[in-house]
Amino acid sequence: MTNNQILVDEKPADIGQFTVGRLLPIRKKRQVGPFTFIDHMGPVALGKGKYMDVDQHPHTGLSTLTYLFEGEIAHKDSTGANQIITPGDVGFMTFGKAVTHTERTPAQLRNSNRFTMHGYQVWVALPKELEDMEPNFQFIPKEELPRWQDGQTLYTLVAGTGYGRQSPLKVYSPLFMLKIESPEEQTIKINGELKGEIAIVVVTGSVFEKDSEIKAGQMLISKTENHCDIHVTKNTQLLLFGGKPLGREHYLLWNFVSSDREKLKQAKEDWQDKRFPKVPGDDTYIPFPDIRLK
Numbered sequence: 001m002t003n004n005q006i007l008v009d010e011k012p013a014d015i016g017q018f019t020v021g022r023l024l025p026i027r028k029k030r031q032v033g034p035f036t037f038i039d040h041m042g043p044v045a046l047g048k049g050k051y052m053d054v055d056q057h058p059h060t061g062l063s064t065l066t067y068l069f070e071g072e073i074a075h076k077d078s079t080g081a082n083q084i085i086t087p088g089d090v091g092f093m094t095f096g097k098a099v100t101h102t103e104r105t106p107a108q109l110r111n112s113n114r115f116t117m118h119g120y121q122v123w124v125a126l127p128k129e130l131e132d133m134e135p136n137f138q139f140i141p142k143e144e145l146p147r148w149q150d151g152q153t154l155y156t157l158v159a160g161t162g163y164g165r166q167s168p169l170k171v172y173s174p175l176f177m178l179k180i181e182s183p184e185e186q187t188i189k190i191n192g193e194l195k196g197e198i199a200i201v202v203v204t205g206s207v208f209e210k211d212s213e214i215k216a217g218q219m220l221i222s223k224t225e226n227h228c229d230i231h232v233t234k235n236t237q238l239l240l241f242g243g244k245p246l247g248r249e250h251y252l253l254w255n256f257v258s259s260d261r262e263k264l265k266q267a268k269e270d271w272q273d274k275r276f277p278k279v280p281g282d283d284t285y286i287p288f289p290d291i292r293l294k
Contacts, residue, residue, distance in 0.1 A: 032199040032221055033243030034173045036062065036250060036257055037123035040201075040217070043070065047114040051105035055284035058276045059095035060267045061131040061250075061257040065177065066091040067158055067239075068119035069203070072109060077101035078277035081137035087119075088142030090158055092169055096126070096133035098267070100276050102284065120201075120239065122177070125250045128259045130172050140169050153188065154181040160243060162194045175243030181236075188230045196243040198222045205236025253293045264293060 030036070046052065052073065066073060068087045075083050075091050078100045085091040093101060109115060126133070146157040146165040157167045160176035176194050182205075190198070200207060200220045207214040208231045214220050232238070250257055253264035270276055272288050 031250065032241055033175050033196045034125050034246050035122055035241050036125045038241065039121045041117060041119050041121065043116050043118035045114055046105060046117050048112055051110060052103065052117060054103040055286050056100050056102050056279050056282050057255055057286040058098065058100045058271050059255045060098055061126055063092055063094040063124045063126065065122045065124060065159060066119065071115055071117035072106050074104045074106040075101060076279050077137060078279050079135050079137055080280060083139050090140040090169055092138040094136050096135045098276050099135040100279055102279055102282055122241065124175065125246060125257050127173055127246055128248055131258055138169060144168055152183050173243065173246060178240040180238045182232045183235055185234050186232060188232060190230060194240065194242065197245060198240060198242040200230060201239040203237040203239060206233045207231065251293060254289060254291055261293060
């Protein structure tokens with residue numbers, strides 16, 4: 001490990017009836033490019049009365065990206081979007097000025113059978129001029145994502161640009177999210193293929209950096225843009241996140257992100273006074289927690 005790198009361990013975070021491993025933000029690094037939160041969901045066994053049920057809650061000033069390895073999530077929001085996200089698909093909710101949504105185990109999985117839930121949800125801050133944009137939801141099926149093979153290594157470009165390719169997902173700043181699957185021990189070249197800050201999340205397997213081993217559940221952040229290569233062990237899966245920093249500090253208050261502290265305070269008041277739009281047919285409500293502005 002060098003002075004230009006940060007090693008991050010997952011920290012448990014409660015999101016209602018579901019616990020995730022939080023990789024970002026950390027004290028030393030609040031964002032990687034425009035990425036503000038990286039949450040790892042599972043792998044966890046669900047079924048027989050135990051399901052994912054995140055009740056109606058709000059967001060402002062950001063986009064959330066849901067990407068699954070196993071299981072399914074039913075997304076519903078106040079724009080009227082209603083979509084089941086399955087492994088390999090991309091669900092991308094851009095909240096802008098104000099949206100509420102729910103995330104639940106779909107009805108067809110609510111039976112006596114057990115299943116595994118495993119995936120990631122990431123938050124992407126919006127540029128200042130787009131923080132109050134109109135909300136929208138995008139769904140990209142896995143078949144439409146750029147996917148290619150180099151030797152035995154399989155690459156999937158989930159979002160943004162990289163390796164001379166571009167994802168069909170519309171994003172609002174220069175960024176990338178890339179999945180790499182390597183069945184063999186090797187060194188994977190990334191220098192010149194991805195632009196901006198880089199975070200390497202180990203999903204399975206491990207990465208060797210100098211004399212250090214980065215294992216599943218850990219993340220390596222490069223503070224510079226010239227991370228040359230990654231040495232991986234057999235059967236390693238990685239997610240790479242990053243991009244150009246937005247150039248302005250962003251603040252967090254619960255589920256709200258903004259470059260303006262006053263907007264966060266107003267969003268808090270609006271949620272407490274129940275002035276946000278509602279998910280059609282859903283009367284659930286998650287109260288504002290006892291937290292401070294970050």
